[in-house]
Structures are given as structure tokens and as C-alpha cells.
Amino acid sequence: MLAIVDYGVGNLFSLTCSLNAIGVEAVVTGDEAVLARADRVILPGVGAFGDAADALRRRGLDRVVLREVEKGKPLLGICLGMQLLFDYSVEYGRHRGLGLIPGSVQPIRPVVPEEYKVPHIGWNALHFPKDRPVSPLFRYIKEGECVYFVHSFYGTDCEPNTIATAEYGPELTAAVARDNVYGAQFHPEKSGRTGLNILKAFCEL
Amino acid sequence: MITKRIIPCLDVKDGRVVKGVNFQGLADVDSPVELAKFYSGCGADELVFYDIAASAEGRALFTDSLTQVASSVFIPLTVGGGINTMDDFDRVLKCGADKVSVNSGAIRDPSLIRQAAKRYGDQCVVLSVDARRVAGQFRVFAKGGRVDTGLDAIEWIRSGVDSGAGEIVLNSIDTDGVRDGFDLEMLRAVCDVVDVPVIASGGAGSVDHFVSLFRSLPKVDAGLAASIFHYGEARIPELKQALAAEGIPMRL
Numbered sequence: 001m002l003a004i005v006d007y008g009v010g011n012l013f014s015l016t017c018s019l020n021a022i023g024v025e026a027v028v029t030g031d032e033a034v035l036a037r038a039d040r041v042i043l044p045g046v047g048a049f050g051d052a053a054d055a056l057r058r059r060g061l062d063r064v065v066l067r068e069v070e071k072g073k074p075l076l077g078i079c080l081g082m083q084l085l086f087d088y089s090v091e092y093g094r095h096r097g098l099g100l101i102p103g104s105v106q107p108i109r110p111v112v113p114e115e116y117k118v119p120h121i122g123w124n125a126l127h128f129p130k131d132r133p134v135s136p137l138f139r140y141i142k143e144g145e146c147v148y149f150v151h152s153f154y155g156t157d158c159e160p161n162t163i164a165t166a167e168y169g170p171e172l173t174a175a176v177a178r179d180n181v182y183g184a185q186f187h188p189e190k191s192g193r194t195g196l197n198i199l200k201a202f203c204e205l
Numbered sequence: 206m207i208t209k210r211i212i213p214c215l216d217v218k219d220g221r222v223v224k225g226v227n228f229q230g231l232a233d234v235d236s237p238v239e240l241a242k243f244y245s246g247c248g249a250d251e252l253v254f255y256d257i258a259a260s261a262e263g264r265a266l267f268t269d270s271l272t273q274v275a276s277s278v279f280i281p282l283t284v285g286g287g288i289n290t291m292d293d294f295d296r297v298l299k300c301g302a303d304k305v306s307v308n309s310g311a312i313r314d315p316s317l318i319r320q321a322a323k324r325y326g327d328q329c330v331v332l333s334v335d336a337r338r339v340a341g342q343f344r345v346f347a348k349g350g351r352v353d354t355g356l357d358a359i360e361w362i363r364s365g366v367d368s369g370a371g372e373i374v375l376n377s378i379d380t381d382g383v384r385d386g387f388d389l390e391m392l393r394a395v396c397d398v399v400d401v402p403v404i405a406s407g408g409a410g411s412v413d414h415f416v417s418l419f420r421s422l423p424k425v426d427a428g429l430a431a432s433i434f435h436y437g438e439a440r441i442p443e444l445k446q447a448l449a450a451e452g453i454p455m456r457l
Contacts, residue, residue: 013301017276047326117400119328119371122426123208123250123456146208146456148281150328167206190303192245192280 002203003038005065005081006030007055009045015078018189022200032064040203041068045080049089049105049153052080053097062098069100074180074205082176082183083155091153100181103158108151112169119152124166124186126174135163135177136205137184140197147174147184147191147198154185180205208454209419210250210427211441212404213434215240217286218257220266237270241278244434247441249280250456253306253374253429256286268300275301285333289313294321298329306331306374309347312354315368322369327401332370334358336391337378343391350378359394366399373399374429376406384410384433387418392425402426409433412447419453 002019004012006028019026026042027034035041043065045052056062069075077085086097089105097105109118123146128134134143149166155173165171166186176183182202188195216223221235241252254274256267264287275282284297285306294305305325311317311332322330335350336343336358343358362373375395377388387408396403405418409430418428433439449455 011298011301013299014275014279014303017301018279021277021279117402117426120207121328121372121402122210125206125208125456189279190281195279 001038002026002040002042003035004028004042004044005035005056005061007052007059007061009047009052009055009080011046012044015042015044015189018196018199019203022196022203024199024203030059030061032060035061035064035068038068038073040074040205041065041076042202043075043077043081043084045078045084047080049080049083049091049097050093050095053084053089053095056084066098066100069181072180074202075100075182076202077181077183078189079151079185079187082185083153085176085181085183086155086158089153101155101158101161101176101178101183103155103161103176105153106156108154108168108172111172116169119150120168120172121150123147123191124149124168124174126164126166127171128164129162132163135175135182137163137175137177137182137198137201139201139204141194141201145194147186147188147194149174149186151185155183206454208250208456209425209448210404211248211415211445211455212251212253212283212427212429213244213249213441214253214255214406214429214431216255216257216431217267217270219263220270223257238273238277241274244441245278245280248445248456249441250427251281251283252278253283253285255306256284258287268296271297271300271302283331285331290317291320291324294325294329298325304329304331304372306333308333308335309349311365312345312347312356315364318365318368318370322371327369327371330370331372331374332362332365333374333376334362334365335376335378338391343394346378350376350381358391359398362395363398366401370401372402372404374404374406377408380408381406383408386410386414387428389418389421392418392422396422396424404429406430410438412439412444415439415444415448416451416453419448420451
């Protein structure tokens with residue numbers, strides 16, 4: 001059973017349906033015991049980093065997620081859920097993350113050319129770093145396949161853990177991994193067949 | 206590189222797609238779910254559903270079918286039609302919509318854009334505008350293009366973006382249904398004043414019209430159309446191949 005962490009942030013309908021579509025039983029839960037029983041965990045998220053980090057801590061779920069990761073359970077952060085894996089974000093002030101991926105979350109605007117629109121919204125191609133093996137998360141997709149992004153901030157100073165980037169002026173971090181912890185800036189549940197294939201690979205880790 | 210989006214638009218009345226689409230292999234020609242699956246399988250980058258129901262019963266049937274679509278199609282979904290209050294936003298987002306498009310509702314109550322952007326984020330709020338030329342001006346029309354609001358379209362769009370609209374759908378009534386190409390002049394005027402994505406609508410009659418849209422106006426992010434896709438005059442896989450061959454970034 002896969003558990004989607006429910007901490008009152010965002011709509012989890014599409015994510016649950018996409019997992020069901022690939023034959024995975026997914027439970028949306030904020031219950032510590034259910035998360036402990038799950039064999040893998042997805043940390044979703046939309047909205048502002050500070051609010052989400054507070055919501056997670058208020059429910060004690062930061063501690064639960066860290067404990068399950070410590071046990072070796074695969075964790076996938078999606079969109080803001082990926083950003084929460086980092087040390088900190090500077091969105092509306094400095095906020096502490098879970099510290100599972102070394103690096104920080106910074107605004108896109110200063111690093112992309114002026115004519116590029118922010119938020120970065122739409123389908124963009126994934127590029128894999130040349131100097132390392134392709135991540136098992138991408139076992140069922142090919143480099144260059146497009147996924148759907150919606151974000152104004154991005155993870156940075158995380159090069160050793162970067163498993164995919166997307167070109168938007170510079171190459172922006174699209175996915176990260178460190179041991180059993182994975183993060184996707186894009187929305188696999190909105191990325192058609194490619195997204196389902198990424199979720200399928202995660203569910204087989 | 207971010208790709209340009211191709212977006213089919215479906216009008217839904219009482220839970221059925223208006224003017225059912227007659228594609229080979231589609232058993233149920235006016236089922237929103239069947240058509241959504243079909244277009245998603247063809248490579249559509251996003252789908253827009255307009256609810257044209259006039260009754261509460263029709264509205265309930267719409268949200269039922271939206272829920273079914275969102276359970277089986279995993280690309281971004283935009284919903285429009287009958288969005289007048291924050292409750293309407295809530296209703297369609299709970300059923301799996303990713304973005305909500307406001308038109309007449311925002312004209313009646315412009316604060317709706319700001320409220321929705323604050324609660325759900327700018328990326329969730331699409332301002333859809335029907336405009337036509339009147340007395341040397343691009344004028345906003347309401348109620349499905351029937352009522353002249355007297356508003357200047359460029360000013361209206363600019364203020365909508367300032368209030369938090371994260372995307373603009375510009376439908377030119379002058380070119381809509383004529384099938385002689387998108388309204389490049391009107392689109393250019395809008396692209397010049399906003400820095401959020403602009404989606405062109407109205408006038409697509411051939412593959413070439415999409416080529417000239419993206420070639421002439423690099424700031425346009427997406428092309429939206431209905432009948433050209435529904436009647437099979439342009440098939441999405443071939444359209445996207447043709448655009449890619451012209452050097453326009455496409456998700457293939």
C-alpha cells in the first residue's frame with residue numbers, strides 16, 4: 001500500500017486516480033500508524049512553502065516522514081512536496097524544510113531571461129545528467145520526454161543529487177534523488193503516459 | 206525548452222458533449238470521458254471543458270462527468286462556464302479541474318479574480334475574454350459574445366492580470382467561426398501588455414493557421430480550437446508533427 005501524506009494542503013484527487021490507473025492501491029492519510037504500515041510514501045504539495053512546512057509540523061508529520069525515510073522506505077516529493085525535502089526555502093521569508101536533500105529553494109525569476117514567463121507553466125523536456133547512470137525513477141521513460149511543470153521557485157545547490165533538469169533559459173532542477181528519497185518538481189499525475197510511467201517506476205523501487 | 210500547447214475545447218451540456226464528435230472507433234460520440242481519453246491519446250496538451258448548462262441539474266451532471274474525466278485522463282484540465290462565485294471554483298476544483306476559467310462572472314464581479322488567485326494561486330485562474338472590434342477598439346463582450354460591455358479588452362486583460370489571472374484565453378469574435386486563421390492583430394495587442402501565458406482562440410481552420418500563429422507571435426503559448434479537431438479537419442498528431450517540422454517546440 002502506498003500512502004499519500006495528507007496535511008491539508010492541495011487537492012489529492014488526481015494523484016490518487018493516477019496511482020489507481022496504474023493498479024496501485026493509494027491511501028490519502030495523515031495517520032501515523034497508516035504511514036508506518038505503508039511500503040512507500042508520496043509527499044504532495046501546492047501553495048506557499050512556509051504554510052506547507054508549518055502545516056506538516058503542526059500535525060507532527062515532518063517527524064513521521066523522517067522516521068519512515070530512516071527505515072529505508074521510498075519517499076517521493078511532488079512539486080512543493082519536492083521543495084520541502086530541501087534544507088530551506090526563501091519563498092516569503094526563510095523557512096526550514098525537511099533537510100533530506102542538501103540545497104535550497106530559490107525564485108526562478110532572477111535566473112531566467114527576461115522574456116521567459118514566470119511561473120514556468122507547461123510541458124518541458126527532461127534532460128538527464130551525462131555523468132551518472134539514469135535514475136531508476138526513469139526506468140520506463142526516455143530522455144527528452146515531456147512532463148508538466150507549474151512553479152515559480154526551484155531547488156538549487158543540489159547538483160550531486162540532481163537526476164533530471166529542464167531547460168528554461170538555464171537548466172532548472174526537475175528531479176532529485178538521494179538514497180531512498182526522490183523528488184519531482186513537475187506533476188507526474190498530470191504528465192500523461194510519461195508521468196504514469198514515472199509513478200510506476202517509483203512504485204517498483 | 207517549454208513547448209507550445211495544443212488545446213481542444215469541448216462544450217458540455219447536461220453532462221454530454223454538444224455536437225458529438227464522430228471519430229472512428231468512438232462508441233459513444235458525446236461522452237466527455239470517451240472524448241477526453243481520445244484527445245489525450247492523440248497528444249492534446251491540455252483539455253478545456255465549457256459547461257453550457259443552464260440549470261442546477263445540468264450543472265450537477267457536468268461535475269459528475271468532470272469527476273469521471275479527471276479519474277481517467279492525466280493531463281491538465283481547465284473548466285469554464287458558469288463560474289460566478291468562489292463556491293463555483295471550489296466545486297470544479299474538487300472534481301479534479303486544475304485551472305478554472307472565468308469570463309462573464311469576472312465582468313460582473315472583478316474581485317472574483319483576486320479572491321480566487323489568493324486562495325488557489327495565480328496559476329489556477331484563467332481569464333477568458335471574448336472580444337471584437339467596435340469603433341476602432343477591441344471591446345469585451347459578455348454572455349457568450351452577445352452583450353457589449355463597453356470595456357476596452359486590452360485594459361480589461363491588463364487589470365485582470367494585475368488582479369492575479371495567471372493565464373489569458375483570448376477569443377476573437379471577429380475571427381471565430383470564419384476559419385480564416387487566428388486574429389493575429391488582436392493577439393499581438395494583448396501579448397504586448399501581459400507577461401502571463403496567452404492562449405489564442407477563434408479562427409483556426411487549417412494546420413497552416415497554427416503555423417502562422419506561433420511563427421508570427423512567439424509570445425503566444427497555446428492554440429485552442431474546437432470544430433477543426435471535432436470534425437477531424439486537423440488531426441492533433443499530424444498538426445503537432447507539422448509544427449515541429451517548422452521548428453516550433455512541441456511535445457510529441
